[in-house]
Amino acid sequence: MATDFSSTRRLFRSLIYLAVQRCRIAETLCRLSISIRCFRVSTPPFVRISISDTGVGSSLVEFQDLDPGMCSVSSDKWDGMLSITTTGIRDKDIHNYRLNLREALTSKSRLNTLPPTRKNHGTFSGTEVCFSTAEEDNVDDFMAWVFPFVQKIFLLKTPNLAVDLTVEHTENLGSRYNHLLQETDDIYLPLSLSNNERLLLSLQSYVLRHRNALDKECQLCFTSRDHLQFGTGVASNIQNVRGSGQIVEVAIVITSVQSQCCLWRLNHATSQVMYFQEFTPFSVSQSSIDALTSINWRNYERTSADRNLIKKAVKIALDDLKAKYAGLLLSFHSIKIRNHVPDLSRTLAGLILSSNDPEFHSECASLLGLQSNDACTKETVDACIREKIIRIIEMNDGKMKVERGSAPCLFECEGQVKEHCPEDKDDSVEE
């Protein structure tokens, strides 16, 4: 949850969020570069973070609202200063600023405009934001947070956005470097793909690589993509073209357990929820948690804002899964019924085969689509009937009770047919 995060991490995320929005607005191929220099040997150790993008120029308005909650951080650890360099495509100058986030919004010393740099060559736009902070006592901890965060941005395969991360560790004996680069394939996905489709493709890849722990798809656990079942859903509360509102897109991937699986899989057989807001990874919001926990996973009854929209999208994704893979996500009700099917099919098979009437046998075999009387063992008949009954249960899952109960009767009835036969518990029956 956000409350656990340091100001540094909150600011880092906010700045990336802003950079991503600027790139999306540009509607052209953009780069987002994240550069972190770790000075471990200084006292205290500090990091210098630079986030630069080639999106539209910034008007600084979005920076005015930044408030990553610095009150808890002493000014020794962080001075609150952001160095901002930005230029628009039509600007002749590159503008330089220093923004002091410790100063109040109305204070004149919050924003300090520095002399601009002349843009001599080229037509470009972009922004770079830098700050240094010693708030993170354990640099490795911080990096352990940064890497998965950036990998999640890759996950989105945001159209027209290339993201990269460079980390430089400056120590006594020199510097070492880490790079995290996005795959070219991800950047050049067809533009016609919807956000949801992109999300799904990347989620599949993420899962097949065991949450990006591997460089390529795990061949032991996933011999083919058939082992993945996925569903997507989109829900929106935007009333019209000009209306404000939200769109929630959900992708769900389920992997079935295979007889063979690798160590990673054995140790990580858990579910993971990832939440993004405007293409930036965020902690799962409380409303999302509320939505997910309030979904009646047993039978997807719709119960009854933000939470409802998220819930609606998740439900659409789950229904998509159900529609594609019959029997994958059955309601609790259907599972309860399905448990009785093997006993029923075995009973029927036993009944059929206990008859000594060959015409009856052959009629049953013909109805079931079985080849000949000789091939009709109790097991084959049982399996055939069982499979057909289960398929009907799966098809009917999720339908209204009225639809479910409207099957024909075994025999024609003259009299009035009541809906269902309750079990009689109190009748004394003659023996």
Added chain:
Amino acid sequence: MEPNLLESSLFYADQRLCSAEILPPSQVRARIEVAVLNFLKNLTASNPTISNLPLISRKYDNSGLRHGLLSDVSSVFLSHSVCARSLMRANNAKAFVRVWMVMAMCFRILVQGKLATQRELFYKLLCDAPEYFRSQRQVNRAVQDVVALLRCTRHSLGIMASSRGAVIGRMVLEEPGEQIVDCSVIGNAGYAITGDLCTLSKLVLHSDARYIIIIEKDAIFQRLAEDHFFNQIPCILITSKGYPDIATRFLLHRISQTFPDMTILALMDWNPAGLAILCTYKFGSVTTGLESYRYACNVKWLGLRADDLQIIPQQVMMQLKPHDIKTAKSLMSSKLLQERYQAELSLMQRRLYRLITFNVILLHEIREKSSKVHRSGKRNAVSGKRAMRRLVRAHARTRRETSANCCERK
């Protein structure tokens, strides 16, 4: 409250009557095979479904009372209202499967040409499917469901009634190809009534009795048998040792059909259960309404009655139990009871009395020559004699009324 004459007239009632047929094994097997084929047809249709089981409703609201036109026998019958049991309702699914399991078991029994009791059925089903059949009651209910589905009698399904019944008294039974049984000279336990209705239907009966007395309690039955009561008053004593089973009712019905002039009397405990037992002999029951209407008899309530209460000591009275109260309520609300019976029942309800053991005590006194232990003193000797006098008076009245000597002696 007398039932509406039109509604209960035989013609009207018979149109509405739904009956379980007595069928030979081949026809029952054919019905079961049709059931399976219909199920498979619906399962494999272009719009496949799991067929619902249409079961005749064995509830009060699907029942009626029919009066005989030419006889004074009334019986409970069931009409055609059906409830559909579906696999697709989670609460019904187990009961749905149970019906098929019993049907499959009966099919096997019929193919083998055998008969099985409900007890045997329970043991077999308990072995095959213990999660589905936990008690005899569940088996019995499932059997009645199959009767309601296939509309054939339980016996036609190859299930023999488990009979607890016994008969003793002035009757000679001839089992075809077997020995002749004189029920007046057999042991006190009486002749055990077989559960095989086919055998019962083949018995040749001879009797010079004037009455058939249905006795609720086995202890009373044995006491009267021991004292050869049936020789003092020419009668046949019959008991099912509690709630009547089909075999006992079947035999009672056969005796009454063979000897239509015999008066049928019932000696029950004075409590709602006793009255319910009497009503079952008299009218049949709703739960087995598809077949039990056949064996209704014109039974008269001899005792115990409310006017016997005055000479009964308070200390032998017991409080009505909750199941008595429930039985009383359900009897009161049924269409069966005539006014006098209703009056006695409401007296039971009001005074919350039930008598069980007193029946034994009273009957001690019915034996004129009894010198055994009297539990309740002189007053009961009077009451016992009063009941006895009632019986003797009825007997004498019948003898006067008949012009010819109807006593048949072998």
